[in-house]
Amino acid sequence: MTHSESRQQLLSLKVLESQPGGRCIVNGKNVIGLCSNNYLGLASHPALKQASQQAIERYGCSTSAARLLGGVSKIQVELEEELAKFKSTEAALVFTSGYTANLGTIPALVANSETIFSDQLNHGSIIDGCRLSGATVNIYPHLNPRAVETKLAEAKGKKLIVTDTVFSMDGDIAPIPELVTLAKKYDALLMVDDAHGSGILGEHGKGALEHFHLEGSCEIVLGTLGKALGSIGGFIGASRGLVDLVSSNARSLLFTTTLPPGTVAASLEALRVLREEPELREKLWKNTAHFRQRLDNKGIRAHSQTPIIPILVGKTSDAKEMSNLLFSKDVFVSYVGYPYVPEGQARLRTIVSAQHSIDDLSYAADAIGEAAEELGINV
Ligand SMILES: *Cc1c(COP(=O)(O)O)cnc(C)c1O
Numbered sequence: 001m002t003h004s005e006s007r008q009q010l011l012s013l014k015v016l017e018s019q020p021g022g023r024c025i026v027n028g029k030n031v032i033g034l035c036s037n038n039y040l041g042l043a044s045h046p047a048l049k050q051a052s053q054q055a056i057e058r059y060g061c062s063t064s065a066a067r068l069l070g071g072v073s074k075i076q077v078e079l080e081e082e083l084a085k086f087k088s089t090e091a092a093l094v095f096t097s098g099y100t101a102n103l104g105t106i107p108a109l110v111a112n113s114e115t116i117f118s119d120q121l122n123h124g125s126i127i128d129g130c131r132l133s134g135a136t137v138n139i140y141p142h143l144n145p146r147a148v149e150t151k152l153a154e155a156k157g158k159k160l161i162v163t164d165t166v167f168s169m170d171g172d173i174a175p176i177p178e179l180v181t182l183a184k185k186y187d188a189l190l191m192v193d194d195a196h197g198s199g200i201l202g203e204h205g206k207g208a209l210e211h212f213h214l215e216g217s218c219e220i221v222l223g224t225l226g227k228a229l230g231s232i233g234g235f236i237g238a239s240r241g242l243v244d245l246v247s248s249n250a251r252s253l254l255f256t257t258t259l260p261p262g263t264v265a266a267s268l269e270a271l272r273v274l275r276e277e278p279e280l281r282e283k284l285w286k287n288t289a290h291f292r293q294r295l296d297n298k299g300i301r302a303h304s305q306t307p308i309i310p311i312l313v314g315k316t317s318d319a320k321e322m323s324n325l326l327f328s329k330d331v332f333v334s335y336v337g338y339p340y341v342p343e344g345q346a347r348l349r350t351i352v353s354a355q356h357s358i359d360d361l362s363y364a365a366d367a368i369g370e371a372a373e374e375l376g377i378n379v
Pocket residue numbers: 097098099100102123125126164165168193194195196224225226233234
């Protein structure tokens with residue numbers, strides 16, 4: 001995507017006029033929504049809304065201060081305690097978003113003369129955090145940390161290995177057991193960004209480390225409250241020592257207002273719902289299997305291990321045309337081009353949610369097949 005193309009995408013923004021969900025109102029139209037990260041439907045869950053309203057009544061709409069300057073509400077302390085339990089870490093620290101969590105945490109952990117090892121397809125917020133740190137960054141081929149094993153062995157001083165758990169544009173999962181082994185062997189810190197794993201992966205939805213039965217085996221787990229958890233905010237889980245280090249050094253925390261109480265309360269409630277309504281997660285995976293199968297039946301390549309199912313189109317202009325045609329068929333799926341993905345790998349990124357009905361998913365998969373055929377695009 002060139003600058004003018006990305007400007008075009010901005011000018012033709014589709015605007016949500018309802019709650020995000022499997023069905024939503026976009027630009028005045030009732031559509032099947034396949035863009036939202038609201039995997040479990042928690043953004044519109046009655047319990048989250050109620051908790052949020054009650055917190056606003058009690059604490060107001062804003063903390064109106066930064067963390068160290070009086071901006072920590074009692075429910076934020078509670079949220080940090082619950083997040084530490086959720087991630088099986090000693091302590092946790094809340095940021096205003098996953099983006100600012102990466103931006104603040106990575107430079108707080110490693111400095112100029114030190115070394116970072118980062119997956120080629122890591123999220124933009126990890127990339128920006130690495131740049132800000134000033135450390136030497138070794139980018140390894142996607143999912144293949146062993147390719148830089150020699151460099152890992154040779155690097156002097158502090159080393160950090162950092163990876164997405166679920167890659168946000170491809171839906172594949174990082175080789176975490178291998179990363180844990182490498183980090184141990186070469187005495188590196190391991191940081192995993194579980195933005196798309198939290199709430200979804202693992203028997204209790206605790207994320208990628210639970211999925212691999214490796215809870216407690218990496219130093220820093222980062223997450224977002226803005227995806228499956230249906231709220232907004234970011235966090236890290238780590239030892240008390242690392243949390244103290246990051247909370248006193250992360251500039252993206254020191255120089256910004258803390259999250260408003262309403263969203264903090266929604267996040268706390270989301271953690272309770274995750275524990276008490278496992279059926280949401282079951283429905284999500286059932287829906288995911290159905291949608292993938294239906295695409296497969298239509299001859300559409302839909303390789304993915306998670307509810308993020310990219311449909312590779314190639315050219316950004318083709319992806320855009322397909323997205324527009326699908327919208328006219330009442331299916332809302334955004335296209336993703338450069339700079340989100342490399343040039344030539346534009347795609348429709350579909351995301352399945354527990355809120356979708358099986359019928360809507362069947363309809364959407366069929367519509368994707370028809371749109372590709374009508375436009376003569378090979379997917
Ligand atoms: C979405 C995402 C983020 C950013 O989280 P926000 O809370 O939306 O700022 C960070 N890392 C990864 C891997 C993500 O997918």
